[in-house]
Structure formats: C-alpha cells, structure tokens
Amino acid sequence: MFWPAPASFRAQATIIAAASLAVVGLAGFIVYRAIRTTEGALVADSRQLCISACNELREQYEERIKEGDLLQMPPEAQDLSLTGISQTVLRTFEGVDGGIYLPKQDYVMGYAAPPRPAGPRPRPRGPRWEFIRSLAERAMSSSEIVTGERPYDTTYLVAAAVRSKSGEAVIWTMRRTLVARDPLMEEGRWWLAALVFSSVLGVFGIVSIWHMLRSGVEGVQRGLHRLEDDFTHRIPTMRGDFGLIAMAINRMAERRMALEEELRRQDRLAALGKVVSGVAHEVRNPLNSMKLKLQLLERRLTKGIPASDEIQEALREIDRLDMIVSRLLAFGRPAILNRQVQALQPLVEQAIRMVQEPAHKKDVRFETREMEDSLEVDVDGPQIVQVLINLFLNAIDASSPSGLVRVGAERSNGCVRVAVSDQGSGIAEEVKPHIFDAYYTTKPNGSGLGLAVSREIVANHGGRLELETSPAGTSFFLMLPIDRSRPL
C-alpha cells in the first residue's frame, strides 16, 4: 500500500461505493460520448449542413426567378438552368444533394448530387423519394424551413426543405449520414449498453453488500457494546455470516457466564475455607489458653490454692472469643448505613485521635494537608471513621520508627478522594492481589479482617478503595461519591 488504508469499515465501504459510482459515471460518459459522436453529432451536423445548403439554394433560385424567363421555358430547359444553380450551390456543401420539387407536377427539377466514384447519383426514387415528398408536403404548409431524418439502409437520411416565395416550388436538400447505422457502431453501442447495464448491476450489488455488511457490523458492534455492560444480553439473530458471528459471540458470552459462575462458586468456597481456617485459628488460641488455665485451676483447686487469676484469665479468653464471633458476624451481616452530609475534616481528625496511642509508641507522626472547609461527604460517619482507623493502623504498622504518614483529601471527578500514604517498604507483588481478602494477613497479631471490612464499608457507600505501592511506600485512596445516586 502506498497510502494508509482507512481503518473504519464505514470509510472503506464509502470508498468502495464512491469508486463504483465513479465507474458508472465513467461508463455513462463513454456511452454519452459514443452516442454524441456518432448518431447525435453527425445527424446534427448533417441537419445544419442541409439547412445552410437549402437556404443558399433558395436564395439563388429566387434570384434566378427574378430574371423572369425561367418559368416560361420548357421543362427540359428549366431543368438545365436549375441544375446549373444546384450544381454550383451544392458543390460547396459536402455530400449534400438537392433540387427543386414542383408539387403540382410531382416532379423534381434541377437535381444535383455530389460526384461519387460509382458515377452520377440517380434521381431520388423509392424510400428517398417518399421521404423528400413527405418533407416537401410539410414545407408547403410552413413558412419556415423544415427538417427531418430517417434510417435508410445502413445510413441515416437527413433533409431540409423550404417553400419558395411564390409557393410554386419546394427547395430541398438531403444528406446521407453514414456512421450512425454502421453495423460495427451498432454492435459497439450494444457493448456499451451492456457495459452500462453491468455497471449499474454491479453498483446495485455493491450497494446491497455494503448495506448488508454495514447493518451486520453495526448489529454486532451494538451487541458487543451492550455485552460490556450486561453480559446477559444476546445479539439478535441475523442472516448470513454475521448471523454465525452473532451466534458465536452469544455462545462465548454464555460460556463466559458459566465460567464466571463457576469461578464465583470456587471463590465462595475458597473464601469460606479461609474464613473457616481463620475462625478455627482465631478460636483455637483462646480455647488452648482456656484449656491451660482450666487445667491449672483444677490443680490449684485440688491443692486448695486460691485460683482467682486463672478464672479471670479464662473469662478474658471467653471475652476474646465473643469479640471474634461478634466481628465475624459484623463482617457477614448486611450493613445498615445512616448517611448524612457532613464535613470530612472532623472525621479524619477523629480517626487520627483514635490511633494516637499506637502512633506514639512507634513515634510515627501524622501530617494532614490542609483541606477545604467545603469538602463534605454523604456518609455514615462512624463507619468511615472505622475505615480511616484501619488505614491509619496499617500505615503505622508499615512505617519505620519515627516515620511519617501523610493524609490529604481533594475533590476529583465527582468524588472526594482521601489519600493515606506511608513511607514503608511497600507491599510485595504476591501479597497485593490478596490484600483485601478476609482473614488474609501478614501481621503476627492481625485478624485479616481490617481491609476486607473497610472495602465492604466503602463499597456500601458506592465508593472505591484502591492502593498504589512501591518500595518507597504505599498509598491507599479512599474515594467516596459526592452524589449518593451516582456511585463510582
């Protein structure tokens, strides 16, 4: 290719249609030129030549009549004089013959014809004579010059006639136009007509194909766009190859839906397994501790030693079990939001206050960027505070001693975006995909529910929780919609 082909199907189809129309136009032009240069032009030229010759012949005839003696002569002498006029006039008009028709006598006088190799042309008779006679009859009833043409053998006869001033004669001229009915030209015209017909047929076919392709491509495009949003949508049935494509796409969609369902089922099983193992792990520790305390209590009671400490320890472990079960229930229970529009900054400040103790222990400082007073969010305040606390605790854990956690907020694309960035060593690539999974944790004492719960809360608010991580640190982005009716 010497130039870049247009990528869009519509542009390609338009170019093909334009090229086809150009072919038809060209064929039409060729036919027009062929007809124009053969029949039309030649007949027109002959007609003009006959008119000019007829006018000139009439003028000279009238001049001769003025001399007075012509009409009193015997016919033979008249014929000779008039032939002298016709010969002289018509020799300057190539291929034109003519004479003076006398309607009363039904006779032609002064006939002159151009010289030809086969000898002198005979006076008109048969169809030529009938043609001249009919034209002369028209001329007798008209004050203007009249013209006519008719096929004759392999030629066209073109003639002009005009009545003399006195009305006793009709001056006529005639020319045979050879090319128009030439058999080769006739054959050529048939070929040209076939060319035009096939061109029109071709264009019709191309337009039909173009229309079919266009509707097919548009149908598939529409179906694919719908499928992006709604995988239950199916492309309507179509005829031909596009129907097969649509069926294939529909089959793919169905298979994908089945696969996704299978994946979801496996995810659910995997998640359940994680939860079960997490719960088992969480529950086993206090149970072991309680078992040890109860065994110790039994020995002490046997020996009569007071054992209030062991009882207190066992009760704390029971409380811990209760807390684990409560958090587990909270994670599984559908959240009930009590949303109201409120300023973001107090929520951030409250969360920071709640994590002051662990931060102080690790000497981690919080740096809060200045927030706009008008930065308001439509949220359930305590739940968002819980999310922020989780994010801050993670940031403190990730930070090195005397580290810095930056907190900022801004309005962006219909949402409020809160960024929490630490200066830790980042999150490993293999950990990153599971960071929001329930009971997944890399901390020795972590429950594995913090980020999972946080993401659940944010999702319930119509927002998103995202992260960016690098060896220089990790940033969590809490994005909350400004308008609750337009979730992110």
Next chain:
Amino acid sequence: MIWVVKAVVAVLALASAFPGNAMQPEARHGQRGQRGYDSRDWTEGRKQEGLEFLAKVYDQRVKQPEPGPENIFLHLRASELIDRMKQPQANNFQFDRLFRATDSLLRASERIMQARKNGSIDDDERRDAALFLQRCYFRVQQAEYFAGVSGEKEAKQYVSHTRGLYQQARSAYDAHQYSKARMLGDASSLIAAALENIAQASLRIPDPPIIK
C-alpha cells in the same frame, strides 16, 4: 452634379445598346406575358427582323476601335451563333435561345467597351457594386457547368473569359472604380447567361404544334 452627368451618359449608352424596335428578349417577354420562349412568336418575318437587329448591333460592336482579346472572342462567337440561327434545321426554340445568347454576347462586348472608357472613382456605389459582384460571381461559377453541357468547342474559352472578366471586375472594385466593376461583372454574367442559352439550345426540344 458630376454623378448626375455620369448617370445620364450611362443611360444614353445603355439606350443605344437596346434599339427601340423592342426586339430585345426582356421587352418581348413583357409584352407576350405567359410564355417568353413561345416558338410561335418567331414567325419567319420576325426571325428576319431579329437577325437584322443582331447583325446591326454586331456591326456596331465590330467597328469599335481596339476591341481587345475578350471582345474579339465575343464577336467571333456572336458571328458563329448568327450563322447557326440562319441554318434551316434550327427550330424556333433553338432560334430563340441562340438569339438570346448572341444578344448576351453583344451586350457583354458593349459593357466591356464602356468599362474601358469608365475609370472614375466613386465611393457612393461601393455597397451596390459589392452585392452586384456577388451575384456575378455565382453566375461565373455556373458557367463551368453550362459549358460542360453546351457541347461548344470553345466552351473552355467562354469559361476562361468569364473568369477573366470577373477578376478584372474585382480589381476595379479594389481600385474603387465601382462603375467599371459593375460593367465588367455584368459582362462576365452575360457570357455565363449566353452559355446557359447555348446549352439550352443544344437540347432536343421539339416546337409545339401550331394551332391554326
């Protein structure tokens, strides 16, 4: 004032060429009305009158000094035609045509002589002269055809003189000698007309029967 004098002279000159006995064809046609060629008009007496008239005019032309090559040719041809008219086998139609042809030749001779005398320049006649020469040109072109069908031995010379006179007329026109141009052009036309009449005379057209 000068052109008035010239016009009078020209009228007198033309009048001298057509004597008052009304034997010239145009006058006869006007009188007879319907059939100018009517052979019944050429009775033996009128034929004799016609021959005498032509002989008289011929004598006048021949006596002109320094006739020039065209006039010598025309006078010779006129003499031959008069002789043919006298032959007994010439019927009335042929006599009529030959009379007209001879008359045309002698009038052409007269025009040539007048043209030689007239060399004045007259711008006023330019347009008329142009139209007249246009008509003459067409007659000159016809001469070739009539020469071909006339069967005359001197046909080529007729055509040659016709063309030559027309060329002289064109030269006079270019020199603004419009009266001279008209006369020379008329002479060329008259020779062509003579050829036409001679050609018609060659046709075998029997005289209509005389109804008594």
